[in-house]
Amino acid sequence: MEFNPKLRTVNVTRYILPLREGGSLPALADADDGFKYVLKFRGAGQREKALIAELLGGEIARLLGFKIPELVYANLDPAFGRSEGDEEIQDLLKGSQGLNLALHFLSGAINFDPIAMPVDPILASKIVWLDMYITNVDRTFRNTNMLMWNRELWLIDHGASFLFHHAWINWEKNAQGSFPIIKNHVLLEAASKLDQVNEEFKTLLTPAAIDKIVSLIPEEWLMAGGDTEEASEARKVYADFLKLRLSYSDEFTKEARNARSTLI
Known part of the structure; x- marks a missing residue:
């Protein structure tokens, strides 16, 4: 499809x-x-x-x-x-x-409890990989940003991702860079299948899929920050960041795996 x-x-x-x-x-x-x-x-x-x-x-x-x-x-x-x-x-x-x-609004949903609600290694690895990819500083024990609804785990609140766009300059360096805060991830210890997930997700995040997602950003949001003269220029930076970041997925997967090794 x-x-x-x-x-x-x-x-x-x-x-x-x-x-x-x-x-x-x-x-x-x-x-x-x-x-x-x-x-x-x-x-x-x-x-x-x-x-x-x-x-x-x-x-x-x-x-x-x-x-x-x-x-x-x-x-x-x-x-x-x-x-x-x-x-x-x-x-x-x-x-x-x-x-x-x-x-x-997920009526009746409850906050994810990492102690009472174990997550299987594949799902944990997928969530850790996602947060490494989009540089999401949340999803810690303090602020898990996950809900349980109808006995399934739902992800919410990704507004603290894409750290590069708050300074905008050096986005290439950020795309290629490390993400040491991953050591605080609530699911890192359970994430024992990172390499497997990395191979799967690299095939799903095609350049065309990335472009389609980035195209959803309204022009008025892109122009509000005053980072570029044209919305198309800002949109291209987001797309290029995601594509470049993906090309370094082996490196950030290894970083997450190394961070996990300090916990087990």
């Missing part, structure tokens, strides 16, 4: 409550399609960069076969939130007018 990622667009109709577990103040919200979403705001924290990382990380994970809540573009009308009594939230809503990103 041809890989053809697409995101729907919904209009946010009701702000329900803030989810203060996240540093960027995500919120539970209703949309006009009748579903509830975890809304990530373009006006929060790392702004559009966090939304780009969330989008790329989530859709790469979906391509690789992980369980990921549906991602949607979430439009916030300028009139939305005017009646909000909390000044901090009202400022956040005002600064997030336009296109935001949201994840389908």
